[in-house]
Amino acid sequence: xxxxxxxxxxxxxxxxxxxxxxxxxxxxxxxxxxxxxxxxxxxxxxxxxxxxxxxxxxxxxxxxxxxxxxxxxxxxxxxxxxxxxxxxxxxxxxxxxxxxxxxxxxxxxxx
Numbered sequence: 001x002x003x004x005x006x007x008x009x010x011x012x013x014x015x016x017x018x019x020x021x022x023x024x025x026x027x028x029x030x031x032x033x034x035x036x037x038x039x040x041x042x043x044x045x046x047x048x049x050x051x052x053x054x055x056x057x058x059x060x061x062x063x064x065x066x067x068x069x070x071x072x073x074x075x076x077x078x079x080x081x082x083x084x085x086x087x088x089x090x091x092x093x094x095x096x097x098x099x100x101x102x103x104x105x106x107x108x109x110x111x
Contacts, residue, residue, distance in 0.1 A: 010031065011034070013027040015027075038063065039064055040069070043059045043065070047076070053077040056074055
């Protein structure tokens, strides 16, 4: 997206803003300072500690992050989600095998 300060669209409402504007005339958004959750570090914090793959909505809406970075965040979130799902499947299989062994009268290894 074109930088709003060079004359382009407001990052929030997508309406035209003039080059000399510091704030959008329609929605009041600041055109040079963006909320923390649109910054690189904000996206990473939200991805790893709060939202997981749902933080991609913020990444793709961010006026600060380049398109290449947005694709990198998408790949990172997909990989993280895959690893989380596979880890849950492995834990389920481990617990299922342990429970089946207990039902057959065998103690799990290590007990």
